[in-house]
Amino acid sequence: MLDIHHDKTNTDSFKMEGKCPFGGDRIGGVEGTPPTLSDWYPNRLKVELLHQNGPQANPLGEDFNYAEAFNSINLEELKNEIKSFLTTSVDWWPSDYNNYGPQMIRMAWHSAGTYRIADGRGxxxxxxxxxxxxxxWWDNGNTDKSRRLIxxxxQKYGSSLSWADLIVLTGNCALEIMGFPTYGFAGGRQDAWEADNATYWGPEVVHDMSKAKSPDEMVSRDKRWRGRNGNADYDLENPLAASHQALIYVNPEGPYANGDPLGSAHDIRVTFTRMAMNNEETVALIAGGHAFGKSHGMVPAAKIGVAPEIAPMEAMGLGWHNPQGKGNAEDTMTNGIEGSWTPNPMQWDNDYLTNLFKFDWEQTKSPAGALQWTPVDKNAPKTPDAHIEGQMNDLMMMTTDIALKVDPxxxxxxxxxxxxxxAFTQAFSKAWYKLTHRDxxxxxxxxxPEKRNENDLLWQDPIPLADYTIIDAADVAELKKAILATDISVSDLVFTAFSSAVTHRQSDKRGGANGARLALAPQKDWEINRRTVPVVAALQKVMADFNGTDKDSKGGxxxxxxxxxxLGGCAALEKAAADxxxxxxxxxxxxRRDTTQELTDIEMFTWLKPVADGFRNFLDNDFNQLAKHVAPEEMFxxxxxxxxxxxxxxxxLTGGLRAMNANYDNSKHGIFTDREGVLTNDFFNVLTSTDYEWKKSDSRGMTFWLKDRTSGENRYSATRADLVFGSNSQLRAVAEVxxxxxxxxxxxxxFVKAWDKVMMLDRYDVKVAAR
Incomplete structure (x- = not known):
């Protein structure tokens, strides 16, 4: 979710007032720096987050057609260039084993690995x-070098090849040159042009964690895990996925670097599940990824320079300067663990799993002081040094590797x-494709030309192609009349259409009205959608009447x-606007096409179930736990x-939905009108009126009454999702218009323009055809 969390001193109240955080002669939140708006009012609703990464930041212009540009590339030639580069080496950052492949796999993996299923971000x-x-992030140490190398x-392909596509494609090419058959590659990722300062990555302050003297102290400082101390069922705060701040997945030394393989297995399972991977995919990714390359831990972390974002200007965007020895090659420092998992780190084989299970492993420490594991049997195979010719080193395993062996x-x-x-090869191939294409x-x-079109990839939320003729304008007019001739109210029609579309997430392009999953499990059973059930049943009758029993009727x-x-929502709105x-x-x-229950992954779609939805004035029963950290309007x-x-x-959009009474339970919260179902602007008239005053109707300030200043009588009721449009200065400015x-x-x-935007968010079939 957006980075809108804040600590509330009183978790039983939703007071959002701020106060001046500064006193004396200080001129900023940090000595000598001017305060920001968030410094002055830390609990303010950051509406400006809606306008991130706007067209003003894009140097390519709004008319640039990336699909057309990418399709002009000869993909085979591009891949050959990448593969040719991978088996070279440059002095300023030499390749391990004269092959950049493993570090490029890590770059691609870490780029994709920030994805999380809870909100689709990353x-x-x-x-x-x-x-x-x-x-x-510390876990991305030296990925800055990987990107600079490519x-x-x-530069050669310019705007025809996004960084996002190049990073993933380079990872694929790296796997292929080492003998691994990839499942495919699809382009189409378009670059962002500014930092993401909106996504909530966790509540910790990184420096607080780094000051901890022991794993136990790290536990006490950690705010993202719930019930970790002494509770076998401890869980991670939603929507987070990584086990700790500044990591992609989990700490390779075990939870809080404690070297505990079983604890590591727990963190792996929680983390990879949050990243939409099951047990088999998780093992395939870890075992497959660790078949290649090595880990780097030759220099203590305290000696490594600052990260790229705070590096000195002359570093030109590169960070983690290593002052020891060469600063790279055999002196490289990345995550602190040193060594390779297999005797042949440049070849796809099963040696990782063979050695993991064949030998017993004991805890040791890397030159950097990190916990790792080496074989107890000193006759175990060795692995060649990545840079010193003729030198052979012990094999290495991380605590996260041993976890795969001890977890049943x-x-x-x-x-x-x-x-x-x-089977392992196939599983890793498909899991890698999912990892790098999931979002x-x-x-x-x-x-x-390498994209896969099979319907067997359930994580792609497949929708079968239409094997019939799509309705035309005359059919649309006929169907509108048929819908309005039923006994379905305009409010119910609008609510149902919106409920079908509002599941869409621009983050990972999941959800939306296409597929009609509103009529399938799990969505049809959600409390927030109960109002849609009889409407869907009535519309199914309209559909049956139109389609007939003969599939070839009405000209197909x-x-x-x-x-x-x-269409039912659109017809209802036209009537409401005319009225x-x-x-x-x-x-x-x-x-739009309809999908089936068999093509719907219930577990993955359950993650789309809202905890709070201000559009439909809904708060789930689980919201009380979340309410300790975030207010309803922030979720809105x-x-x-x-x-x-x-x-x-x-x-x-909100004002129109209130006029139509699109509340999930037909409540009167925010329905500031006596003409319900008519598309008036009454919501805004009442919201901005000075003839009334608002009073809390509960101790926590979750619901409110509008009182007539003259008579003192309660006129309307509201929630925080209603009043925010009058209380927040930026939203009120629009409401006043x-x-x-x-x-x-x-x-x-x-409203109609915003409505159509939401209805069309998932129509990639139309958007692609228009490109």
Whole structure:
């Protein structure tokens, strides 16, 4: 979610007031620096987060067509150039074993490995590894060198090849030159142009953790784990995925560097599950990735220079300066652990698992002082040094490797792979493809000749292609009449259409109305969607009447349930706008298809279930736990950002939904009108009126009454998701526009535009066709 967390001194209250944090002669939050707005008012709602990475930051311009540019590349030639580079070496950063492949696999893995299923943020899709904070996480040590090494290739292809695509493709090429058959590659990732300062990566202060003297003290300082002390079922705060701040997955030395393999297995399972991987995929990725290359730990961490984001100017964006010896090659320092997992680190084979299970392992320490493991049997195979010719070194395992051996479930997967190398190869190939493509969304976004089109990849949320003729404008008009002729209210139609579309996440392009998953488990069973069930049933009857029993009737035309749900909302809004005196045509683009229950991964879609949804005035029963850290309006902002809404779109969309009573339970919160179901601007008129005053109706300030100043009578009720549009200065400024004398028509136009945007967010079939 967005980085909108803050500590509340009273968890039973949602007071959002700030206070001056400075006194005396200080002029800033840090001595000698001017204070920021967030310094002055740390609990303010950061509405500006909706306008991140805007067109002003993009040097390519809004008209640049990346798909067209990428498709102009000869992918085979590009891959050959990358592979040729990988087997070279430069003096300023020599390659291990004269092969850059392993460090490029790590670069690609860490770029993709920030993905998390809870909110879809992270991943390789925008090459955010180039920017803070990710570029300066300790776990990304020396990935800055990897990107700088492939800059000449990026420079040659310019805007036709995004950093995001190049990073992943380079990882694929690295695997291939070492004998591994990759499952495929799809381009289509478009770069971000500024740092992501919005995503919430965790509550810890990194320096607080680094000051801890022992693992026990680290536990006491750690704020992201719930119930870790003495509780076998401890869990990670949502939506986080990494086990600790500034890591991609877990600490390779074990939780808090305590060397505990079973504790490490627990953290691995939680972390990889949060990153959408099951047990088999987890083992395949770890065992597959550790078949190559080595880890670096020749210099104590205290001797390494600062991260890229705070490095001196003359470093030109490179960090982690190593002052010892050569500063690289045999003196390289990355994560502190030193050594290789296999005797042949440049070849795809099963030696990692063979050696892990064949030998007993004992804890030792690297030259940098990090915990690691070496074989007890001194006759175990050795591994050649990456730089010193003729030198042979002991094999190495991390605590996270030993975890795969001691955890019963992981061990069973390892033994399966030990006995069937082909199955291991296939599992790693598909898991790597999933890892590096998970955040790309539907296959319509995939580019290039190596993309995979199979329907067996359930994580891609497949929707079967239409084998019928799509409805045309005349059919749309006929269906609108049929829908409005039912006994479904306009409010219910709008609520159902919006509920179908609002699951979309711009972060990983999942969810949305396409597929009609609103009618399938798990979405049909969510409490927030109960109001949609009878509406969907009625629309299914309209669909059956239109489609008929003969598939070839009506010239082969059919309407999908997905289209019909959205069309019902559009028809209802046109009626509501006309009833308000502002006749309006609501855009509708047919072509959505229906998917099946078999093609719907229930577990993965359960992650889309909202804990809070201000659009529909919903708070889940689990929200009370979350409420200790975040207020409902902050979750509302988070959802608006996942829908890629601007602040005016957010305001207009909410006002229209309130006019239509799109509350999940038909409650009257925020329904500031006596003309429910009519597209008025009454919500804004009441919200900005000085004839009333608002009073808390509960001790925590979650709900409110609007009292008439003259009579003292309660007029309307509201939640924090309603009043935020009058209390927040930036949102109120927009609300006042829609409440003005000339605001009604402007509001209806803005609402319809925002509505259509949300309905079309997942229509990548249309967006790709338009490119």
């Amino acid at each position: 991943g390789a899709g925008e090459a955010l590894q180039r920017f803070a904070p990710i570029n300066s 800059w000449p290739i990026k 479930e992981y061990r069973a997967v390892c033994e399966k792979f030990l006995n069937d190398f082909d 790309m969304g539907p296959r319509e976004r995939y580019l290039g 035309k059919q309407v999908s349930l997905a289209d019909l749900i959205v 308000a005196g502002v006749p309006t045509e609501v855009p509708f683009t047919p072509g 902002l988070d959802k608006a950002q996942l829908l890629s809404l601007t602040s005016p779109e957010w305001v207009a 829609y409440a003005g004398k000339d605001g009604h028509q402007r509001f209806v136009k803005a």
